Amino acid sequence: MRNTLKVSVIAVLVAGLTACAVGPDYQTPAKVADISFNSPYQQAEQLQNWWQAFDDAALNQLISRALQQNRTLAEASANVDRAYAVFRDANNDFLPKGTLDAGYQASENGTVLPEDNGVISRGYSTGASLSWDLDIFGKLRRASEAAEAQAQQADLLWHDAQLQIISQVAISYGEYRGAQLRLAVAEQNLHNLQQSRTIVLARLEAGMASELELAQIDVQLHQVEASVPAYRAALLSADATLSALLAMRPGELKLGSVPKLPELTQPVALVAGENYLRYRADIASSERQLAAQTASIGVATADLYPNLSVRGFLGFISGPGLTLGSDTQSWSVAPTLSWQAADLGSVRARIRQAEASTQMALARFEQQVFTAINEMQLSLTSYNLSREQQLSAEQQWHASNKAVQIARQRYNAGSGEFFDLLDAEREQLRSRDQLAQLQQQSFIRLVGIYRSFGGGIQLM
Template identity: 70%
Template sequence: MRAPLKAAVLALVIGTLTACAVGPDYKMPEQVKQVPFNSPYQQAGAALNWWQAFNDPVLNQLIEKALVENRTITQARANVDRAYAVFRDADNNRLPNGTLDSGYQAYENSTLDPSDDDIISRGYQSGASLTWDVDLFGKIRRASEAAQANAQQADILWHDAQLQIISQVAASYGDYRGAQLRLQVAQENVNNLEQSRAIVLARLNAGMASELELARMDAQLYEVKASVPAYQSQLATADAALSSLLAATPGELADSVLSQGDVSNLPQLSKPVAIVKGENYLRYRADVASTERALAASTAQIGVATADLYPNLSISGFLGFLSSPGFAVNSDSQSWSVAPTLSWQVADWGSVRARINSAKASSQMALADFEQSVFSALNDMSLSLKSYNLSRQQELTTEQQRAASQKAVHIARQRYNAGSGEFLDLLDAERELLRSRDQQAQLEKQTFTRLVNIYKAFGGGISVL
């Protein structure tokens, strides 16, 4: 038993000498040009509940259901499990592996010697077979590093999938409420035009208006009525998008969840969003973190390829029993073997060099992808803020326009009814009011969508004052 013990001790010593690994050690980039980047990914504390700031029970219900039912999130979660299983498999390769075997063999005429003719031999083998690739130059270690980085990337992408689905549900909900609001505005406009038409008709019957005036009023009324199917189509499109995101059947949400809530207004914040000066919002961006982990994995692959420039040592062995025909299992049938093997790809040097160059090129591509993601994220965040602020300004101005148009219609209608105003003044005032009301409804939806884009662009890291 001493010989196997010595072999085990020798293997342990070799294992302690495999601390070095060829190829570059990865370091997270500290900055990209003048942009500092030295923080690992951190999921924002509000990433999975920022929508609650809108205080909309229907939106809360939709997103909570999406986080459970959405198949993209389910797929991303399964991808995390798969990636970590691959990592564990790669990491285990640094340890010896083996099997427990038990076998029986019977054979006749085992040699060409005439003395063996018609002789049947039987034997039994039982024991442990072990193999170990000694990671002298860190090939297995680098492969484990790459697999770990890929698993971390999968985990980040799972978090990103949640944020993306939340944002899509919120945006589609805004589309749905926006279509409902435009339908409501269209109906209000129809009612308003019918009141004006009644005045024109009364004046026509009194001989104070012409058929042309009534026809022009009817044309404007039918124009508004003709827009209703377009809004209904937008409503159906938003319902289909939400149903797909929540794994619901067509019309299921419209008949249940979406039938609740206030149709007249889109969700709004009671307080403005806050941008903290000096905060590193890049650390909340899953796309940036994902490309950084891809860079780490590709850097480790350089070491995997470089290790093939050096010899590879593997050790195989057996410890067990080889029995005689009598199948006796005792100290006399005990058996062991140790077989170290040294291999070196000297004859394939060109291919090894090619794989190293390929790995280096892949790392350069990953670095460029990471740097581009940083600049894209910065511009995405900046654009989302500017777009939202501009939309708010436009919305406030349109509110003033609608109020002025409402006043103009009231005055024009009174004057026309009293016979002191022109019909064309009333018609123009009605047309301007129709346009301003519909534009205001569109801008409310646009502002909500752009607010959702802010949370999405900042990885859910924006807080509310």
């Protein structure tokens, strides 16, 4: 009864001691300056389908393939598995460890005694070796906390990688369609200029035009021809980027010649009072890194105190003849108390290092928050300004089309100047190419809104 009571008291004391954990307990920052940060990360419902609002089948197929085949995402996914495996390994350190061993030993002159000269000893041992590090000051607990936070960070980085890859595919698709559109505009203008050159040539043969007029139309014609290779190069560049993102070989991507950029049928809208920071996986991953660094302070601090471990053996030890029985049973228990008393200066240095790393992680997290809110605001403002530019460019293009029609009619009728027609056609080309650029810019900036808001933005 008395022995049972002693064992119970010892167990309670050990449990009480192992319930302690040195170092600071982590608390998620509630605010960064006056910016509230009290909502945990939540993956936006639109994260996996926001691009479908463009109703573009080709874009849908590209992103679907990228999510399946992109090697960066595969690496990030494998990193999540690795991080959680590390956490499970650290979490198992609380439990006793053991191995099953079987061994044979032979020796001669095992001691310095004269009577042992020439004596050869042989023996067998088999059984279970056990070890248990009692986590008295919470070193293992803090290490487990750090490993768990790092595993959660890896998972968040995988979510962020998905958003970045989706956004990059959408942007590269916009660049591809934009290059197609500008190429189509240039080819259409080449066709128009060739028609104008035919008219000038006919008038020249009839004595109604000059060599200067033909030379001027040729200058503009060759100028447009010179721009075509640049558009083809931009098309090839976008094709190469998309192929790499989709893990495809050069030349395998087939998008078809549809020079049209995706557009939304409804404008995007912000929900009043919504905390969009919670959709930012990069911020959440920085917060988890802060949690891991905070736990590392406890890991370092625990070395200021003694560490208690227990080693033991339970099995059989026999002589030259391998026998297993009550006569060969063996057991041992060896508690060990260790303390880095002679190296406390290094321990304190490691604590200061962990504290400094935590301050770095805190500063990184706070900077991430400021960067995020400015990215969100900039993406909205940039898109709105781009839309204003695009609307003005559309009106300019319509006006330039009308000017070309009037100038061509007057020139054909002999009542208009050739240089008026030339200027009108030059302005038509410039305005249409500018409109194509702004259409591409608006699409890319719209994708930037979804990316900066973590996919959490909604349609009206």
